[in-house]
Amino acid sequence: MALTREEREQFLAEPHVATVAVNATEEGRAPLAVPIWYAYEPGGDLWIMTGRDSRKGVAIARAGRFSIVVDRVSPTVRYVSVEGPVVATVPATREQLVEMSSRYLPAEKVDAYVDFAWREHGEQVVVRMRPQHWLSSDLGEV
Template identity: 40%
Template sequence: MARTLTVAESQRFLAEPHIGVLCVERDGERPPLAVPVWYHYRPGGDLTFFTGTQGRTARKTALLERKRRLSFCVQRPEPPYRYVTAECTLRALDRSPSVEDVHAITSRYLPDDVARDVAVAEATGGSPTFVLFRARPDRWVSFDFADETD
């Protein structure tokens, strides 16, 4: 039988290196924008993620700046299925993120030397393209289907 994760379990699961799906409300009658992103999270802290190479002009950047709210979902796509969604308030954005902030994210997905090179190039390249976002998880929605696969 599926069960809801505790907040602590949800935080630990979000801290694992999954691909996150960022969802932000749009204006008008279109459905919310949902896009995959790399991210970093430590239990009890802020969720950080950045927009990609078109960060400064990306639709998601403009929507996040205007709406200041987002949902962020991660999942385990193979059995036993599990997902966590954090409903968040945007706390800050940084148009010139530091090497450390970018590296904290890229190192979860790339070999460390490559992750460091990406972070250094972004932070010192003269024309940053990433916008780093910090969001506070306010509410958790989760399910763990582990008992159903036994």
């Protein structure tokens, strides 16, 4: 059964690991689909952080849009998929890295991870996507 707007937005706002999908930039390749952290608040834009020159970053910049899907299998089988245009790409800040890391990591792990990622991951960008097309379902207990 499809979720209501409120249900799908609330589910997307939870800290699930998403799969981002975007058209591949290389001839003869399937769309790129990889796991990623994301942030979303109901009614707003979704944002991700990625390397500016990463395969994912380049593909998103070229395509100008991407999709993400999040799911769970307990207590019910539920998913939300959203696709939309990129509305902004800006250099990432350390504060945004802290915000995103705090969403996914235990508090005692955030500082060490942020120090490592800020030093080792290279130039990062924040990509904002405006949710435009939604698919969602809750299949209940299977």
